[in-house]
Amino acid sequence: MLYQSQVLIGNEDCELTGVYRIVLAEDNSDFIWLLKLDTDPEHQRNNYLQNPKIFPKEKVRELITKDILTESTVDLPLIFQIDDETLIKQGHKKWIEERNKRHTIIKKLCDVAYEEMILCPYSKECRKFTKNCGYSHRTIVRLFLRYIAFNQNPQSLIPYRYFQGGRGVSKSDSGKKRGRPHNKVKNKEVRKYGINIKSHIASKIILANKKFPGQYAEGHRFIKENYFNIGWEINQYGVKTPILKPDSEIIKYGQYYYHAKKHEEYDHTPKRRLTTAEYYNTVRAKKGRSRDNIYLPAQCYQIDAWRVPVELVSSFDRSKKVGVAIVYVAIDVFSHQYVGLYVDIIEPSWEAIRQLYFNTFTDKVKYCKRYDISIKKEDWDADIIPYSLFLDRGSEMIGRLKREGLFLAGIKEIKTAPPRFAAAKGLVESCFNTLNKALKNVSGSFEKGCSSQKRRFAAWNAALTVDELTKLLINEILFLNSYAKKRQLLNPAMVKDKVLPYPSHIWKWGCDNLLIKGQKKSERELRIYLLHPEQATITNSGVRFRKLMYDSPLLREKGWFFKAKKGSWKVPIRFSIIDSDYIFVYDSENTPYECRLQESYKEYKNSNFVDLHIYQKEADLLTNNTKLQENRDQSEARKKSEQKKIASEAKKATKAANKTNTASKTKQLQDKGQNRIKEKNFRNALRAKEDRQFLDIKNKTIANKTDKSDRERDFEELYGDDHE
Numbered sequence: 042m043l044y045q046s047q048v049l050i051g052n053e054d055c056e057l058t059g060v061y062r063i064v065l066a067e068d069n070s071d072f073i074w075l076l077k078l079d080t081d082p083e084h085q086r087n088n089y090l091q092n093p094k095i096f097p098k099e100k101v102r103e104l105i106t107k108d109i110l111t112e113s114t115v116d117l118p119l120i121f122q123i124d125d126e127t128l129i130k131q132g133h134k135k136w137i138e139e140r141n142k143r144h145t146i147i148k149k150l151c152d153v154a155y156e157e158m159i160l161c162p163y164s165k166e167c168r169k170f171t172k173n174c175g176y177s178h179r180t181i182v183r184l185f186l187r188y189i190a191f192n193q194n195p196q197s198l199i200p201y202r203y204f205q206g207g208r209g210v211s212k213s214d215s216g217k218k219r220g221r222p223h224n225k226v227k228n229k230e231v232r233k234y235g236i237n238i239k240s241h242i243a244s245k246i247i248l249a250n251k252k253f254p255g256q257y258a259e260g261h262r263f264i265k266e267n268y269f270n271i272g273w274e275i276n277q278y279g280v281k282t283p284i285l286k287p288d289s290e291i292i293k294y295g296q297y298y299y300h301a302k303k304h305e306e307y308d309h310t311p312k313r314r315l316t317t318a319e320y321y322n323t324v325r326a327k328k329g330r331s332r333d334n335i336y337l338p339a340q341c342y343q344i345d346a347w348r349v350p351v352e353l354v355s356s357f358d359r360s361k362k363v364g365v366a367i368v369y370v371a372i373d374v375f376s377h378q379y380v381g382l383y384v385d386i387i388e389p390s391w392e393a394i395r396q397l398y399f400n401t402f403t404d405k406v407k408y409c410k411r412y413d414i415s416i417k418k419e420d421w422d423a424d425i426i427p428y429s430l431f432l433d434r435g436s437e438m439i440g441r442l443k444r445e446g447l448f449l450a451g452i453k454e455i456k457t458a459p460p461r462f463a464a465a466k467g468l469v470e471s472c473f474n475t476l477n478k479a480l481k482n483v484s485g486s487f488e489k490g491c492s493s494q495k496r497r498f499a500a501w502n503a504a505l506t507v508d509e510l511t512k513l514l515i516n517e518i519l520f521l522n523s524y525a526k527k528r529q530l531l532n533p534a535m536v537k538d539k540v541l542p543y544p545s546h547i548w549k550w551g552c553d554n555l556l557i558k559g560q561k562k563s564e565r566e567l568r569i570y571l572l573h574p575e576q577a578t579i580t581n582s583g584v585r586f587r588k589l590m591y592d593s594p595l596l597r598e599k600g601w602f603f604k605a606k607k608g609s610w611k612v613p614i615r616f617s618i619i620d621s622d623y624i625f626v627y628d629s630e631n632t633p634y635e636c637r638l639q640e641s642y643k644e645y646k647n648s649n650f651v652d653l654h655i656y657q658k659e660a661d662l663l664t665n666n667t668k669l670q671e672n673r674d675q676s677e678a679r680k681k682s683e684q685k686k687i688a689s690e691a692k693k694a695t696k697a698a699n700k701t702n703t704a705s706k707t708k709q710l711q712d713k714g715q716n717r718i719k720e721k722n723f724r725n726a727l728r729a730k731e732d733r734q735f736l737d738i739k740n741k742t743i744a745n746k747t748d749k750s751d752r753e754r755d756f757e758e759l760y761g762d763d764h765e
Contacts (some may be wrong), residue, residue: 043098046192048113055109056456057096064189065092065159073098074159078190086467094184114534121579128464136200143198146174146181147188158185181352233294242268242292243300250301331374331468332530338551339425341374341456342381343469344397344432346389350477351510352485352496352503353386356722361716362709364499366507368476369397372469373423375551377527378544379472379518380423384511387721389435391443392618395571396728400568402426404517412512421519423548426560429454431466443574446615449631450570479517480510500710507724568735569625569633571616577626581606584626584636586614588657589638589645591624619649620729623736635736649725695711 057075065074074093098582104110128137154170161167162182171181184198191197201482219462238246245268246260248459253260269291270283285291334339342473346369355361363386371381381401400408430447434457444455458465480486485503489494522545531542540550562570577586581602584591596602615633616624623634638646645653653726662678696712 043101044685046189048078049075049101049105049110050113051104051110055104057101057110060113062190062192064158064519066098068409071098073101076186076190079528092162098740104513115136123196139200140195143184144195146171146176147184147198148193150181150185151188152195155559160183182548204221225380235296236290238292238296238300243304246292246297246300247304249297250305252484257298257301257328258294260301261292261294264297265291265366321671331466335374335556337428338373338375338378338548339380340718341429341431342371342427343374344371344381345431345466345469345473346368346370346393347473349384349510350487350489351480351483351506352487352500353510354485355716355720356506356508357720358716359504360709361505361508361719362503362713363686363717364500364713366510367393368392370469370472370476371397371401372472373427373548374468375470375530376544376548377525377530378423378548382511382514382518384507384514385724386507386717387724391573392728395573397448398450398571399567402562403564409515412508414512414514414515416519419549420545421522422545422552424561425552426451426562429456431456432459433458433466433665434460445613446570446572446574450567451562475521476514476517480513483513497707497710500713501601507720551643564735565737569615572625573618574613574615576611577614577624578611579605580609582640583627584612584614585609586616586624587650587653588638589621589642589653592639593626593634593636595634596626596636615731616650617732618651619725620732621645621648621650621653622733649729 043063043066045063046380047066048065049061049063051059051061060078061075062078063073064076072095075089075096076093101110105112116376125137130135130143146415150170154167157164157167162185164177168178171178176184182254187197188194236242245264249260249264250257265285265728268282269286271286272284273281275281286737291693324713331343344368348365349368351365353363353366355363361714366384366386367379372378373380381395381397383400385392385393385396402424404418404424406416406418409421430452432455447455463470466628477489483505485499485505487499523543525544526542527544527547528542530544530547531540534554535547537548538550538554548600575586577584577591579596581589583602584593584596613627614624622638624636626636627633692715
C-alpha cells in the first residue's frame with residue numbers, strides 16, 4: 042500500500058538510491074511523486090533539496106516486493122531540532138516570529154494548492170497564490186519543499202541563518218594556529234605555529250618592510266637574522282653568520298607577510314590599470330580620421346604588412362609546401378587607392394620593403410605584365426613618389442641610413458605610428474580584412490586563430506604559388522580601385538564635377554584639378570636609392586666592405602685610393618644583400634659610383650651576404666681554434682657543429698629514401714622548412730638577376746669562363762646558365 046508522506050529507503054542496486062518521501066499519491070493515477078531526502082547535516086543546514094520525481098506505482102510495488110525498496114517505520118526528523126526556549130535564550134525571538142509567519146503562508150498554500158505546487162510549482166496559477174506574501178516565489182517553493190520533506194514540521198521553517206556558521210557545533214581546540222593566538226592561550230601545541238606579535242616586533246616588521254618594499258621573503262630573512270638571534274659567529278670562510286633562536290621563538294613568514302601588508306602605506310590615488318600602449322589602443326577616445334589634414338593625392342601613403350592566411354606550394358615543385366606568404370601593401374590616404382603591392386615568403390626585412398617601394402613608385406603596367414596581367418595606364422595610374430610615408434616602428438622600415446635612401450628617392454617626410462597602436466594607421470589595417478575575404482575560399486586558406494589540425498588540412502589542400510597568389514591580389518586590388526564605393530571621400534567640388542565615388546576616379550580628379558606635380562624617377566635610380574644602406578672603408582687597396590675588396594676605375598681617377606695611403610676613412614654605400622658582386626659608393630654630393638668585386642675575391646662571386654656572413658663566422662672559428670688552446674666553450678661549439686653535420690646527413694639520407702616511396706600528406710609537411718629555404722634562395726636569385734638587369738652590371742671579374750668555382754657550378758646547376 043502506497044500512501045502520501047510514506048518514507049522509502051532504496052538500496053544501491055535500485056534506481057531509487059537513498060531516502061525518499063511520497064509527496065503525492067492519487068488513487069486515480071498510475072504514478073506517484075517522490076521527493077529525495079538528504080540526511081547530510083551540511084545539506085540540511087544549506088536547505089539543499091531537489092525537485093520531486095515522478096515514478097510508476099507498479100514499478101515501486103515491484104521493488105518493494107523484491108525487498109529492494111523498504112518502508113521506514115521511523116520518520117526522518119530534523120537533525121538540527123531547536124525548541125523555542127533555546128532560541129529565546131540565545132536572543133533569537135525575531136526568528137520565532139519569522140518562522141510563524143512562514144508557517145501560516147505555507148500551511149495555507151498546502152490547503153489550497155498542494156497538488157499544483159507539486160506538479161508545476163512555477164506556473165502562473167501557483168504564482169497567484171504567492172503574490173504579495175512578502176517573499177519571492179522561488180523562496181516560497183524552497184520553503185514548501187522543505188516543509189513537506191520533513192512531514193510538515195514547523196521547525197523546518199526556522200530561518201537558515203541559524204544553521205550557518207558554527208552555531209550548534211561545540212567548539213574545541215583543533216591544535217592548529219589560526220591567526221594570532223591570545224596571551225591567555227596555554228596550549229603549547231598552538232604556540233609552536235607562531236609567536237605573539239607585540240608592538241616592538243610590529244615596529245621591526247615595519248622597518249624591514251620599508252627596507253625591502255614588496256620583497257617579503259627578503260624582509261622576513263632580514264628580520265629573522267637581525268632580531269631573532271642569540272649572537273653571531275664567524276664560520277670557516279670568515280663570514281659573520283647569526284645564531285638563530287629555536288624555531289618556536291622565531292616569527293613565521295605568514296605572520297611577517299600579514300603585518301607587513303597591514304602596515305603598508307598605500308597611495309589611495311586612482312591608478313591606471315593599463316599600460317600606455319593598451320591605454321591608447323583600447324581606452325583613449327579615438328579622435329579624427331586617417332584622412333584629416335590630407336588634401337592632395339600622394340600626400341601620404343600608409344604602409345604595412347601582414348601574413349596572409351593561405352598555405353602555399355613551391356614554385357619549382359608543387360608537391361613541396363612552403364608555408365604562408367607575407368603581403369606588403371601601400372595605400373593612398375586621400376583617395377583610398379591601393380598604390381603598391383608586394384608578396385613574398387621572406388620575413389619582414391629591408392629587402393622586402395624596398396621591393397614594395399619600387400613597385401609603388403614605378404609604372405604598374407610593367408609590374409602587372411610580369412604576372413601576365415594586361416592593363417592600361419588609366420586602369421592603375423599610381424606611379425607618383427609621395428610627399429610622406431606613414432610606417433610602423435619596425436627596424437626593417439626605419440633607420441637613419443634607410444631614411445636617407447628614401448629622401449634621395451624623393452620622400453620629404455617619414456612618420457611612424459606609436460608602438461602597438463594599430464588605430465593610428467587604421468586605413469591600411471582595415472584593408473587586410475578586405476583582402477582576406479577575397480582569399481577566404483581559395484585552396485589552402487584557413488581562419489586566423491584556427492586549430493593546428495585545421496592548419497594542417499589547409500597545408501594539405503595548398504595549391505597556389507607565390508606568383509599565383511600575387512595575381513589574385515592584383516585582380517582584387519584592380520577591382521577595389523575601380524568599384525569600391527567611398528562616398529565619404531567626396532567633397533562639394535567633386536560632386537560638382539560629377540566624380541564617381543571610386544578610389545581611381547578620386548585619384549584622377551585630384552591629380553588633374555589640384556595641380557599635382559608628382560615626382561617620378563627612373564627605374565635605375567630607384568633601384569640604387571632603395572638598395573641596402575651601410576658604410577664601407579676606403580683603403581689604398583680598394584673599397585673594403587664585409588671583408589671583401591671592391592674596385593672602381595672612377596674612384597682611382599679621383600685619387601681616393603692614393604689618398605688612403607695616409608689613412609683610411611668611411612663612406613656611405615648601398616648594396617644588395619642577395620648579391621655580393623657590386624656595391625655603390627657615394628661621395629659628398631650623393632653621386633653613386635659603381636664598384637665591382639676584385640679578381641682576387643672571385644670565389645665569392647654570385648653569393649649573397651647572408652651566406653657569406655655565416656661562412657666568415659665559421660672561418661674565424663676555425664682560425665681561432667688553430668691558434669688557441671681548446672677550452673670548454675670551444676669544445677661545445679665543435680660538438681654543436683658535429684651534431685649539425687650528423688643531422689644534415691641524416692636528413693639527406695632520409696630524403697633520398699623517401700623518393701622511392703609514395704609520400705603521404707603528413708610526410709609532405711615534414712620538409713616544409715627546408716623547402717622554404719630553397720624557395721627563398723630561388724626567389725633571391727630571381728631578384729638578383731632583375732637588379733643586375735636594371736643596373737646594367739656586367740660580369741667583368743672572371744677572365745676565363747671555363748675556370749669556374751664549385752659555388753658557381755652549383756649556382757648554374759640550380760638556376761640555369763642565363764643568370765647573368
